[in-house]
Amino acid sequence: MNLTKLALLGGKPVRTQPFTAWPIYGKPEEKRLLRTLHSGKWGKLNGPEVAGFENRFATMHGCKHGIGVVNGTVSLRIALLAAGIRAEDEVIVPTYTFFSTASAVVEANAVPVFVDIDLDTFNLDPKAVAAAITPRTRAIIPVHFAGQPANMSAIMALARKHKLVVIEDAAHAHGASYRNQPAGSIGHMASFSFQSSKNLTSGEGGLLTTNDDKLAEACRSIHNCGRIPTGIWYEHHVISGNYRLGEFQGAVLNAQLDRLETQTKTRNRNGQYLASRLAQLPGLHPQKRDADCTRHSYHLFMMRVEGDAFGAPRGAVIKALQAEGIPCSGGYGLSLHHQPLFRNQAFGPYLPKASTKLNYQKTHCPNSDLICREQCIWLEHGIFLGSRSDIDDVTHAFEKIHENREALTGWSKKQSAK
Ligand SMILES: Cc1ncc(COP(=O)(O)O)c(C=O)c1O
Numbered sequence: 001m002n003l004t005k006l007a008l009l010g011g012k013p014v015r016t017q018p019f020t021a022w023p024i025y026g027k028p029e030e031k032r033l034l035r036t037l038h039s040g041k042w043g044k045l046n047g048p049e050v051a052g053f054e055n056r057f058a059t060m061h062g063c064k065h066g067i068g069v070v071n072g073t074v075s076l077r078i079a080l081l082a083a084g085i086r087a088e089d090e091v092i093v094p095t096y097t098f099f100s101t102a103s104a105v106v107e108a109n110a111v112p113v114f115v116d117i118d119l120d121t122f123n124l125d126p127k128a129v130a131a132a133i134t135p136r137t138r139a140i141i142p143v144h145f146a147g148q149p150a151n152m153s154a155i156m157a158l159a160r161k162h163k164l165v166v167i168e169d170a171a172h173a174h175g176a177s178y179r180n181q182p183a184g185s186i187g188h189m190a191s192f193s194f195q196s197s198k199n200l201t202s203g204e205g206g207l208l209t210t211n212d213d214k215l216a217e218a219c220r221s222i223h224n225c226g227r228i229p230t231g232i233w234y235e236h237h238v239i240s241g242n243y244r245l246g247e248f249q250g251a252v253l254n255a256q257l258d259r260l261e262t263q264t265k266t267r268n269r270n271g272q273y274l275a276s277r278l279a280q281l282p283g284l285h286p287q288k289r290d291a292d293c294t295r296h297s298y299h300l301f302m303m304r305v306e307g308d309a310f311g312a313p314r315g316a317v318i319k320a321l322q323a324e325g326i327p328c329s330g331g332y333g334l335s336l337h338h339q340p341l342f343r344n345q346a347f348g349p350y351l352p353k354a355s356t357k358l359n360y361q362k363t364h365c366p367n368s369d370l371i372c373r374e375q376c377i378w379l380e381h382g383i384f385l386g387s388r389s390d391i392d393d394v395t396h397a398f399e400k401i402h403e404n405r406e407a408l409t410g411w412s413k414k415q416s417a418k
Contacts, residue, residue, distance in 0.1 A: 049250030072193025283309030311405030
């Protein structure tokens with residue numbers, strides 16, 4: 001325990017060394033990239049990298065099919081189109097997620113219906129999902145938020161009962177598992193992202209997984225200008241586009257994938273350790289680990305801080321952590337349904353309009369609103385790729401801030417009065 005003055009108030013920071021930088025890369029990426037360059041085969045349809053990666057990634061995630069695409073936003077839209085979502089169908093999404101989970105629904109001409117999350121796990125609350133189902137509901141997109149799989153047994157049971165399609169948004173969940181089943185293999189389809197912050201990255205990129213041959217065929221056609229395997233090159237069957245992942249990204253992803261298993265184990269171990277340490281401080285609530293979560297990929301380490309119980313408000317705690325050398329943020333500032341895009345229904349040429357739920361001002365998601373407004377703190381996954389002593393530094397920073405909570409609250413009050 002470190003009782004010295006807070007770095008924010010002029011003391012010595014807990015940590016001056018940076019944490020593990022992301023992305024991690026080296027000779028394997030270089031070798032594959034140069035091989036791809038010199039092969040002259042840079043497109044998905046004539047090179048080996050993307051095809052090889054699709055197979056390896058799908059197999060690791062318990063799936064028969066993997067379809068590499070340009071990003072994890074397009075993959076969600078392709079999944080919706082492949083599932084036969086039609087104009088004005090309703091699709092249930094959590095309101096605590098990145099905008100793509102819901103914008104993809106609008107871009108599929110369907111209606112996103114926002115539901116609240118569980119305050120402990122930060123994942124979709126199955127009771128809220130059940131209450132949001134109407135005769136127009138066609139699909140649910142659970143997000144495995146931060147890398148902890150959503151409550152898939154409850155969600156799949158609802159889907160079976162109401163004949164709904166489930167598309168896992170697994171953008172945070174590479175290598176995670178639920179009851180020992182890989183994330184991405186539980187719903188009808190799943191969408192992964194390889195954008196630069198993600199646990200597996202090629203700068204940009206995405207991938208669809210499924211075990212359903214028909215859905216895989218539909219996704220393949222939609223990501224490839226509506227072509228079909230038996231058709232000729234200039235023959236197009238469905239509205240779609242060129243959403244194919246390129247060979248340079250495939251090359252990087254193959255090299256990155258060789259490291260995923262070890263990195264996921266390290267993040268999972270360090271994340272669990274930090275959660276056990278932080279839970280001992282009053283008013284700090286690390287994301288609750290569901291018993292069904294057999295592996296958490298810790299794309300983010302999330303927690304709630306209850307200002308009154310901890311003794312200082314969230315905003316001040318974040319500033320103090322940053323000054324102690326712990327990179328962190330408050331995450332999303334707004335639940336998605338409060339974003340101007342949805343509040344103003346700025347949907348451009350897209351048509352969703354049938355549902356009364358479209359008056360998003362009536363959407364009520366108090367848990368998500370609470371954590372956005374005043375409670376959530378995010379730590380990024382690079383921190384969890386280091387050693388146990390890195391995690392001890394994070395713990396010490398929190399302990400030091402808690403010891404100095406009165407001084408921090410005084411500082412915070414002065415800042416607000418300015
Ligand atoms: C939960 C979630 N879904 C979807 C996406 C979209 O992925 P991409 O940025 O690859 O389009 C992201 C990316 O941040 C995300 O966090």
